Amino acid sequence: AQSVTQLGSHVSVSEGALVLLRCNYSSSVPPYLFWYVQYPNQGLQLLLKYTSAATLVKGINGFEAEFKKSETSFHLTKPSAHMSDAAEYFCAVSDRNTGFQKLVFGTGTRLLVSP
Amino acid sequence: DAGVIQSPRHEVTEMGQEVTLRCKPISGHDYLFWYRQTMMRGLELLIYFNNNVPIDDSGMPEDRFSAKMPNASFSTLKIQPSEPRDSAVYFCASSPLVSGVDTEAFFGQGTRLTVV
Numbered sequence: 382a383q384s385v386t387q388l389g390s391h392v393s394v395s396e397g398a399l400v401l402l403r404c405n406y407s408s409s410v411p412p413y414l415f416w417y418v419q420y421p422n423q424g425l426q427l428l429l430k431y432t433s434a435a436t437l438v439k440g441i442n443g444f445e446a447e448f449k450k451s452e453t454s455f456h457l458t459k460p461s462a463h464m465s466d467a468a469e470y471f472c473a474v475s476d477r478n479t480g481f482q483k484l485v486f487g488t489g490t491r492l493l494v495s496p
Numbered sequence: 497d498a499g500v501i502q503s504p505r506h507e508v509t510e511m512g513q514e515v516t517l518r519c520k521p522i523s524g525h526d527y528l529f530w531y532r533q534t535m536m537r538g539l540e541l542l543i544y545f546n547n548n549v550p551i552d553d554s555g556m557p558e559d560r561f562s563a564k565m566p567n568a569s570f571s572t573l574k575i576q577p578s579e580p581r582d583s584a585v586y587f588c589a590s591s592p593l594v595s596g597v598d599t600e601a602f603f604g605q606g607t608r609l610t611v612v
Contacts, residue, residue, distance in 0.1 A: 471539065
Protein backbone atom coordinates (compact mmCIF):
# COMPACT_ATOMS: atom_id res chain seq x y z
CA ALA A 382 0.00 0.00 0.00
CA GLN A 383 1.18 3.48 -0.74
CA SER A 384 2.08 5.96 1.98
CA VAL A 385 3.84 9.27 2.52
CA THR A 386 6.08 10.44 5.33
CA GLN A 387 6.47 14.10 6.13
CA LEU A 388 9.59 14.89 8.11
CA GLY A 389 9.04 17.51 10.77
CA SER A 390 5.65 18.33 12.21
CA HIS A 391 6.70 21.99 12.48
CA VAL A 392 9.02 24.10 10.37
CA SER A 393 9.92 27.68 11.30
CA VAL A 394 11.38 30.20 8.88
CA SER A 395 11.84 33.94 8.75
CA GLU A 396 10.03 36.04 6.22
CA GLY A 397 12.06 36.06 3.01
CA ALA A 398 13.87 32.80 3.78
CA LEU A 399 13.75 29.60 1.79
CA VAL A 400 10.91 27.22 2.59
CA LEU A 401 11.64 23.48 2.40
CA LEU A 402 9.01 20.95 3.44
CA ARG A 403 9.99 17.31 3.09
CA CYS A 404 7.92 14.43 1.80
CA ASN A 405 8.98 10.87 1.04
CA TYR A 406 6.63 8.37 -0.54
CA SER A 407 6.28 4.65 -0.68
CA SER A 408 4.47 3.11 -3.61
CA SER A 409 4.81 -0.13 -5.52
CA VAL A 410 3.70 1.51 -8.75
CA PRO A 411 4.40 4.94 -10.25
CA PRO A 412 2.52 7.34 -8.02
CA TYR A 413 0.65 10.54 -8.37
CA LEU A 414 1.84 13.02 -5.72
CA PHE A 415 0.16 16.10 -4.36
CA TRP A 416 0.77 18.96 -1.98
CA TYR A 417 -2.20 20.56 -0.24
CA VAL A 418 -2.32 23.59 2.05
CA GLN A 419 -4.76 24.09 4.91
CA TYR A 420 -5.27 27.53 6.42
CA PRO A 421 -6.82 27.79 9.91
CA ASN A 422 -10.44 26.66 10.02
CA GLN A 423 -10.42 26.00 6.28
CA GLY A 424 -10.52 22.99 4.03
CA LEU A 425 -7.58 21.80 1.99
CA GLN A 426 -6.50 23.56 -1.17
CA LEU A 427 -4.38 21.98 -3.89
CA LEU A 428 -0.96 23.62 -4.29
CA LEU A 429 0.46 21.38 -7.00
CA LYS A 430 0.53 17.82 -8.28
CA TYR A 431 2.87 15.41 -10.04
CA THR A 432 1.31 13.02 -12.54
CA SER A 433 4.36 11.60 -14.37
CA ALA A 434 4.95 14.48 -16.73
CA ALA A 435 7.68 17.00 -15.83
CA THR A 436 9.53 16.11 -12.62
CA LEU A 437 9.68 19.75 -11.53
CA VAL A 438 6.17 20.92 -10.83
CA LYS A 439 5.18 24.52 -10.28
CA GLY A 440 2.14 25.38 -8.26
CA ILE A 441 0.26 28.33 -6.91
CA ASN A 442 1.66 31.05 -4.65
CA GLY A 443 5.24 30.52 -5.86
CA PHE A 444 5.58 26.95 -4.58
CA GLU A 445 7.22 24.16 -6.52
CA ALA A 446 8.17 20.54 -5.91
CA GLU A 447 10.54 18.11 -7.57
CA PHE A 448 9.83 14.43 -8.02
CA LYS A 449 12.99 12.37 -7.43
CA LYS A 450 12.41 8.71 -8.04
CA SER A 451 15.88 7.69 -6.84
CA GLU A 452 15.20 9.31 -3.48
CA THR A 453 11.44 8.55 -3.42
CA SER A 454 10.97 12.19 -2.51
CA PHE A 455 8.66 15.04 -3.43
CA HIS A 456 9.86 17.99 -1.36
CA LEU A 457 8.03 21.31 -1.48
CA THR A 458 10.01 24.55 -1.80
CA LYS A 459 9.49 28.27 -2.08
CA PRO A 460 12.43 30.66 -2.53
CA SER A 461 11.13 33.39 -0.26
CA ALA A 462 8.61 32.89 2.53
CA HIS A 463 5.77 35.32 3.09
CA MET A 464 3.78 35.78 6.26
CA SER A 465 0.69 34.59 4.41
CA ASP A 466 2.36 31.18 3.82
CA ALA A 467 1.87 30.25 7.47
CA ALA A 468 -0.41 27.21 7.32
CA GLU A 469 -0.37 23.44 7.48
CA TYR A 470 0.91 21.55 4.46
CA PHE A 471 0.01 18.01 3.51
CA CYS A 472 1.71 15.70 1.09
CA ALA A 473 -0.50 13.02 -0.46
CA VAL A 474 -0.10 10.05 -2.79
CA SER A 475 -2.35 8.02 -5.02
CA ASP A 476 -1.66 5.42 -7.65
CA ARG A 477 -3.17 4.07 -10.82
CA ASN A 478 -4.16 0.80 -9.19
CA THR A 479 -6.42 2.33 -6.57
CA GLY A 480 -7.58 5.24 -8.68
CA PHE A 481 -6.19 8.72 -8.70
CA GLN A 482 -9.01 10.01 -6.53
CA LYS A 483 -8.09 7.89 -3.52
CA LEU A 484 -5.55 10.04 -1.72
CA VAL A 485 -3.41 8.90 1.20
CA PHE A 486 -2.19 11.88 3.21
CA GLY A 487 0.87 12.45 5.32
CA THR A 488 0.57 13.72 8.86
CA GLY A 489 1.18 17.31 7.84
CA THR A 490 3.79 19.98 8.51
CA ARG A 491 2.89 23.26 10.13
CA LEU A 492 4.84 26.15 8.63
CA LEU A 493 5.50 29.08 10.93
CA VAL A 494 6.76 32.35 9.42
CA SER A 495 8.27 35.01 11.64
CA PRO A 496 8.83 38.67 10.70
CA ASP B 497 -20.02 27.93 -7.76
CA ALA B 498 -20.03 28.22 -3.97
CA GLY B 499 -17.73 25.26 -3.57
CA VAL B 500 -18.32 22.21 -1.40
CA ILE B 501 -20.73 23.12 1.37
CA GLN B 502 -20.77 21.28 4.68
CA SER B 503 -23.14 21.67 7.58
CA PRO B 504 -23.03 22.19 10.41
CA ARG B 505 -19.59 23.82 10.84
CA HIS B 506 -19.54 22.85 14.50
CA GLU B 507 -21.40 20.14 16.36
CA VAL B 508 -21.28 19.31 20.02
CA THR B 509 -23.20 16.28 21.14
CA GLU B 510 -23.42 13.91 24.05
CA MET B 511 -22.07 10.41 23.91
CA GLY B 512 -24.67 7.98 22.63
CA GLN B 513 -26.51 10.49 20.48
CA GLU B 514 -26.91 10.23 16.74
CA VAL B 515 -24.95 12.72 14.67
CA THR B 516 -25.58 13.56 11.02
CA LEU B 517 -23.11 15.53 8.95
CA ARG B 518 -24.18 16.95 5.62
CA CYS B 519 -22.40 17.77 2.39
CA LYS B 520 -23.36 19.42 -0.87
CA PRO B 521 -20.72 18.76 -3.54
CA ILE B 522 -19.88 21.07 -6.40
CA SER B 523 -22.45 20.77 -9.14
CA GLY B 524 -21.36 18.40 -11.89
CA HIS B 525 -18.76 16.58 -9.84
CA ASP B 526 -19.04 12.82 -10.06
CA TYR B 527 -16.94 11.87 -7.06
CA LEU B 528 -17.60 12.61 -3.40
CA PHE B 529 -15.29 11.81 -0.51
CA TRP B 530 -15.59 11.84 3.26
CA TYR B 531 -12.38 12.34 5.26
CA ARG B 532 -11.73 12.49 8.99
CA GLN B 533 -8.91 14.56 10.48
CA THR B 534 -7.55 13.92 13.97
CA MET B 535 -4.32 14.82 15.71
CA MET B 536 -3.44 11.18 16.21
CA ARG B 537 -4.23 9.77 12.78
CA GLY B 538 -4.12 12.79 10.49
CA LEU B 539 -6.39 12.77 7.43
CA GLU B 540 -8.09 9.47 6.70
CA LEU B 541 -10.37 8.64 3.80
CA LEU B 542 -13.54 7.12 5.19
CA ILE B 543 -15.58 6.46 2.06
CA TYR B 544 -16.04 7.71 -1.45
CA PHE B 545 -18.83 7.66 -4.00
CA ASN B 546 -18.91 7.72 -7.78
CA ASN B 547 -22.18 8.81 -9.35
CA ASN B 548 -23.91 8.38 -5.98
CA VAL B 549 -22.71 4.78 -5.59
CA PRO B 550 -20.32 3.91 -2.72
CA ILE B 551 -17.10 2.64 -4.25
CA ASP B 552 -14.81 2.10 -1.30
CA ASP B 553 -15.89 2.19 2.33
CA SER B 554 -12.86 0.38 3.71
CA GLY B 555 -11.94 3.43 5.76
CA MET B 556 -15.18 3.50 7.71
CA PRO B 557 -14.01 2.69 11.22
CA GLU B 558 -17.01 0.83 12.61
CA ASP B 559 -20.58 -0.12 11.92
CA ARG B 560 -21.60 2.93 13.90
CA PHE B 561 -20.60 4.96 10.85
CA SER B 562 -22.73 5.06 7.73
CA ALA B 563 -22.80 7.28 4.67
CA LYS B 564 -25.39 7.83 1.98
CA MET B 565 -25.65 9.78 -1.21
CA PRO B 566 -29.33 9.82 -2.23
CA ASN B 567 -28.70 12.14 -5.16
CA ALA B 568 -25.91 13.96 -6.94
CA SER B 569 -26.21 17.07 -4.80
CA PHE B 570 -26.34 15.69 -1.28
CA SER B 571 -24.55 13.28 1.01
CA THR B 572 -24.72 12.46 4.70
CA LEU B 573 -22.34 10.86 7.14
CA LYS B 574 -24.09 9.46 10.20
CA ILE B 575 -22.64 8.25 13.47
CA GLN B 576 -24.97 6.27 15.70
CA PRO B 577 -24.28 6.05 18.58
CA SER B 578 -21.52 8.63 18.87
CA GLU B 579 -18.53 8.20 21.18
CA PRO B 580 -15.94 10.70 22.47
CA ARG B 581 -13.27 9.13 20.25
CA ASP B 582 -15.28 10.19 17.21
CA SER B 583 -14.37 13.80 17.99
CA ALA B 584 -12.58 15.10 14.90
CA VAL B 585 -12.94 17.39 11.92
CA TYR B 586 -14.85 15.71 9.12
CA PHE B 587 -14.22 16.92 5.59
CA CYS B 588 -16.23 16.37 2.48
CA ALA B 589 -14.58 16.75 -0.92
CA SER B 590 -15.70 16.38 -4.51
CA SER B 591 -13.97 16.01 -7.84
CA PRO B 592 -15.05 15.90 -11.45
CA LEU B 593 -14.76 12.93 -13.78
CA VAL B 594 -11.73 13.86 -15.80
CA SER B 595 -8.54 12.13 -16.73
CA GLY B 596 -6.09 11.45 -13.96
CA VAL B 597 -3.68 14.21 -14.82
CA ASP B 598 -6.40 16.83 -14.55
CA THR B 599 -8.09 15.63 -11.42
CA GLU B 600 -8.36 17.71 -8.30
CA ALA B 601 -10.37 17.20 -5.16
CA PHE B 602 -12.12 20.31 -3.80
CA PHE B 603 -12.61 20.32 -0.05
CA GLY B 604 -15.32 21.83 2.09
CA GLN B 605 -14.51 23.77 5.23
CA GLY B 606 -15.20 20.81 7.46
CA THR B 607 -17.43 19.99 10.39
CA ARG B 608 -15.77 20.05 13.79
CA LEU B 609 -17.46 17.34 15.86
CA THR B 610 -17.06 17.19 19.61
CA VAL B 611 -18.62 14.29 21.49
CA VAL B 612 -18.72 14.81 25.25
